[in-house]
Amino acid sequence: MSEDRIIKLEHLSKKFQIKGTEVTAVDQVDLEVGRGEIFGIIGFSGAGKSTLVRCINLLERPTEGAVYFDDTDLMSVGQAELKKIRQKMGMIFQQFNLLEQRNVIDNVCYPLEIAGVKKAERLERARELLKIVDLSEKEKAYPSRLSGGQKQRVAIARALATNPEVLLCDEATSALDPITTKSILELLKKINQDYGVTIIVITHEMKVAERICDRIAVMSEGKVVECGAVKEIFLNPKSDTARRLILSDDQIDESGQGRKVLRIAFDGQSSFEPFISSMTVHTGIMINILGANTENIGGKAYGQMLIEAPKEEASLQKIKEFLTEKGIYFEEGGKSA
Amino acid sequence: MTQELWELLGKGILETLYMVLVSSAVAYVIGIPLGVLVFVTDTGGICRNRAVNFIFGGIINLVRSVPFLILLVAILPFTRLVVGTTIGSTATIVPLVAAAAPYVARMVESSLKEVDHGVVEAAQAMGSSNFQIIYKVLLPEAKPSLVVGATISLATILGYSAMAGFVGGGGLGAIATNYGYYRYDSETMLITVLLLVLIVQLFQEVGLRLVNHIDKRIK
Numbered sequence A: 001m002s003e004d005r006i007i008k009l010e011h012l013s014k015k016f017q018i019k020g021t022e023v024t025a026v027d028q029v030d031l032e033v034g035r036g037e038i039f040g041i042i043g044f045s046g047a048g049k050s051t052l053v054r055c056i057n058l059l060e061r062p063t064e065g066a067v068y069f070d071d072t073d074l075m076s077v078g079q080a081e082l083k084k085i086r087q088k089m090g091m092i093f094q095q096f097n098l099l100e101q102r103n104v105i106d107n108v109c110y111p112l113e114i115a116g117v118k119k120a121e122r123l124e125r126a127r128e129l130l131k132i133v134d135l136s137e138k139e140k141a142y143p144s145r146l147s148g149g150q151k152q153r154v155a156i157a158r159a160l161a162t163n164p165e166v167l168l169c170d171e172a173t174s175a176l177d178p179i180t181t182k183s184i185l186e187l188l189k190k191i192n193q194d195y196g197v198t199i200i201v202i203t204h205e206m207k208v209a210e211r212i213c214d215r216i217a218v219m220s221e222g223k224v225v226e227c228g229a230v231k232e233i234f235l236n237p238k239s240d241t242a243r244r245l246i247l248s249d250d251q252i253d254e255s256g257q258g259r260k261v262l263r264i265a266f267d268g269q270s271s272f273e274p275f276i277s278s279m280t281v282h283t284g285i286m287i288n289i290l291g292a293n294t295e296n297i298g299g300k301a302y303g304q305m306l307i308e309a310p311k312e313e314a315s316l317q318k319i320k321e322f323l324t325e326k327g328i329y330f331e332e333g334g335k336s337a
Numbered sequence B: 001m002t003q004e005l006w007e008l009l010g011k012g013i014l015e016t017l018y019m020v021l022v023s024s025a026v027a028y029v030i031g032i033p034l035g036v037l038v039f040v041t042d043t044g045g046i047c048r049n050r051a052v053n054f055i056f057g058g059i060i061n062l063v064r065s066v067p068f069l070i071l072l073v074a075i076l077p078f079t080r081l082v083v084g085t086t087i088g089s090t091a092t093i094v095p096l097v098a099a100a101a102p103y104v105a106r107m108v109e110s111s112l113k114e115v116d117h118g119v120v121e122a123a124q125a126m127g128s129s130n131f132q133i134i135y136k137v138l139l140p141e142a143k144p145s146l147v148v149g150a151t152i153s154l155a156t157i158l159g160y161s162a163m164a165g166f167v168g169g170g171g172l173g174a175i176a177t178n179y180g181y182y183r184y185d186s187e188t189m190l191i192t193v194l195l196l197v198l199i200v201q202l203f204q205e206v207g208l209r210l211v212n213h214i215d216k217r218i219k
Ligand SMILES: Nc1ncnc2c1ncn2[C@@H]1O[C@H](COP(=O)(O)OP(=O)(O)OP(=O)(O)O)[C@@H](O)[C@H]1O
Pocket: A016, A017, A018, A023, A024, A025, A043, A044, A045, A046, A047, A048, A049, A050, A051, A052, A204
């Protein structure tokens, strides 16, 4: 396993001093990211995700702990070495951060320029990358003329220019609409599969993590409260944060009023619609759906649903039996089962 | 109006342009590095350095707070040392540069502040050195704003140069002073003032056109 990991964080902490008070943005985090995996860091706003990811390429210097890239202890290398290492770690941002006064191809050329690659070679590589992100025809366009999705594609091409081994994505899709988000996530997945780039995805959306991550770490108040395979956590969240992330906040409020709630997780066993109707038919009980966060992929349902459980024990039993029979995962009590 | 007067005004225009353009050029040669220096050493800058920032920021503020005419008089010995005289347009360039360089430095600094910090961060994440960030990111990204700043600086320096005319400088300011102030020839003074206004307008016009041309964010 150890030769398979590319990044390792050891007891990593980052504290900020703001006007005399100390804020612990990252608190004693231990993480290992395997080579070639898509690793998610998920948490609510202010959890410390950005700070954590910025510690990985030392944009933020940890106050405590160590960061290893391969076997190099980043805290111990000099500036020159650090620059070389940063060229092996691409990064993309929520706000794209393109150079506004450079056109698309010159943006992609930038990292090659500073890496000292010759002009002809730079252009060739940049064109190759624009092809990968499907933006060849926008070569001469300036960022202000591009849509958000196109800007992020340019940013991805730019981040990949120096053939990095790792790509850090800080809320890369948070400024994009759902359809564009989907296409960017597909692109990231493709890059991971075709080029073996390890990807670290920061997000506050469980949907994003579910779609592309192999493993995730759930963060809350600077700590990693849960870490594991995305499917595992999705189906069986152990931390309150993970639970709340899986269901969006408003859904939990709706269910929080002392009602008995069943949480049902779909993992592609059956499709959503027939499931509801057949449950109603089989049990003879009208189901009150409190909230759902599901998606149909190829006729299969993935996601979460909260239903109001019947008060009578017999009806509840019927529903549980039905779910068990269908092999669908469920859990009682929405907030803290 | 006489042929003689027109020749005088023509010479005045050329002198004014000479003083303003040369001193602006020198002021920028000093002001750009100075502005960059205070920007990057400031809190949140890419190479934060309290001491350097304090010293250079202090010098800028000090010179900026001295009224131009006083500055001009105060550095007369230095001017004589550099140019050999304290009268005429070439001699005026020295105090103009002294007053304009810190002004330009602040203009440059404020243009650099407009550059989105995220872009700088992205450049750092790609492994740029501080020097590369300055000349490949900060200055190019701030270019349109720098040009706007330059047109404002030019107008300010033009104003200084006219003031210098009062105490022996050349150019249109000297003509306005000699004719308007000492000889009560308000017509000639009015003409020189109009010419000064026209030159400012010209700078503005050229500057704004240039900005529209180079700024890739609009259009
Ligand atoms: N440069 C800084 N100076 C001071 N405090 C900071 C700084 N950066 C982050 N923090 C603080 O650290 C905590 C974590 O911030 P961080 O940006 O890492 O959270 P996040 O999980 O990325 O949130 P979001 O989803 O909103 O981006 C917050 O309380 C924030 O105020």
